[in-house]
Amino acid sequence: MKNRQWVLRRRPESDIEPGDLELRESDVRPLADGEVLCRNIYLSLDPTNRIWMSGRDQYLPPVEVGAVMRGGVIGVVEQSRSQRFRVGDIVKPVFGAWEHYTIAGEKAMRPHKPAPDLPLTAQMSVLGSTGMTAYFGMLDIGRPKPGETVVVSAAAGAVGSIAAQIAKIKGARVIGIAGGRAKCDWLVNELGLDGAIDYKAGDIGGALDRLCPNGVDVNFENVGGRIMSEVVARMNDFGRMPLCGMISTYNNEGAIPGPEDFGRVLMHRLLIQGFIVIDYLPRGGEALDQLAEWVRAGKLKWKAHVVDGLENAAEALGLLFSGGNDGKLLVRVSPEP
């Protein structure tokens, strides 16, 4: 029985290049007592994967050069030497990886609580880490009040689109920033946002001025760089900025720049808070129950962009940086049961 695994061969210097990751074949070893073999079905591709590939200061140890690439997966148990798991169970390994099979001890394997009415791809997007990231960032840190103006960057992205809709549910006026006409139309026509800004069309500042005449109360930040500076420059007194990511900076080495005029944080008494979804896992149940309720009520829409085949994972990751994906980016490693 053969495994296939993506190994980090070298740290990318800027954009991910062919050869930074390498697909290797190996034998699947026999299980020890208490271990479980999971055949992975979906692999989640996320901007933070690029952080893990780098040597920069980060929130988890970087993936070592020569090690299998880390990534969130959902799969099905094919062999079990644990009392806790049976063949056919749907599971999420705690330490998921870019591989066909994952072997883990029973304590490093999480049973998946099924939502039988919702597809498995939903469990890897709106009802997975993606949805929880949006939920806690927007509600715990952003705390939008009815009538306030909320801006979400990368608003057509997996996290951004959920965050924007949560702010709408809470009664805020929501403006999304996304790349291209089609995504902007989707935000306004399908998700019901109050406006969308195509950053590829230029003059983000002018568009923000038009669409946010009363300034910005919450900036759900996914992008960093110039877009972040333009939004921060329009934030109101006591504005909140959940700092979820800065994808525009991940392909560059070295220090990540902040908002151009940091003085605004002082003068307008802004709150900026970085957060990572893993910090909220103990409260995950609260988020998932609420998110599922909103999905079932039709208040929360989501979509998945599924790329077939583990062998296409490395190339697919680049879509996140070009904006080429349309919805939560997943790799279908093997068929659903």
Added chain:
Amino acid sequence: MKNRQWVLRRRPESDIEPGDLELRESDVRPLADGEVLCRNIYLSLDPTNRIWMSGRDQYLPPVEVGAVMRGGVIGVVEQSRSQRFRVGDIVKPVFGAWEHYTIAGEKAMRPHKPAPDLPLTAQMSVLGSTGMTAYFGMLDIGRPKPGETVVVSAAAGAVGSIAAQIAKIKGARVIGIAGGRAKCDWLVNELGLDGAIDYKAGDIGGALDRLCPNGVDVNFENVGGRIMSEVVARMNDFGRMPLCGMISTYNNEGAIPGPEDFGRVLMHRLLIQGFIVIDYLPRGGEALDQLAEWVRAGKLKWKAHVVDGLENAAEALGLLFSGGNDGKLLVRVSPEP
């Protein structure tokens, strides 16, 4: 009866120059019904005065060119056409200014609650806006826990020295950053800080590494620029940074730079919050009661640097930027009653 007032003649371009402010003499006009004439006793000089002199984006309207300079004062009523105030009352005008006499309607005049056992200079420092700034910034935003490491920049300054002692009272390990040997000795020997760093001696980063071997949990930020970057670079996961001021940047025009590696805010889930003491005025009583109790118990030390004569106010303001003051900087405009 003559008044003397400092007028903003032009906005400084960098350091405050002679001629940016001008002392003018004028007649004191007769009072209208409901008005009060206050003879100012102490004028508070604060780093934020430099912000008000500039045209930059800020938290209050800038002082207009040609207008009397704004500043906090305490004084004594010399004439009153209000039922609420009597001659001899100690008062704090809501809109204080750099002037000998202040005339205000009774609603723009605050009665001063006396603490007869403490000198009037205390009411303008540890028991005034200065103390409240330190109190709310450290306790509401910084929230130091026992055993955590707290760094305070401009720690020998009026706000910094109070903030540092509050963190000590709360059981934290406190390291101060100040300019010069004498100030550092005062922080350690008199205020009981756990260590002090003389930023004028260079290698702030190395000193932080030595004195904060477990990293920094709270950074009470008064200085900005390079010192802020060095502290932020050592902040721990879930660290808090009350952003009180960035004095090192006020003499430069244009955007105020943030911490060099803003990525750390994301990776280490830092909280950065700008604050201005005026936002906390409704809760001022809580702070002043607690601060007075600590002062009386000998837990909170403070000192004032009093410059005699309103005519010396403009030059004295420069002391804040050179670090030439030793304690809360006040101008004695006229004698205490």
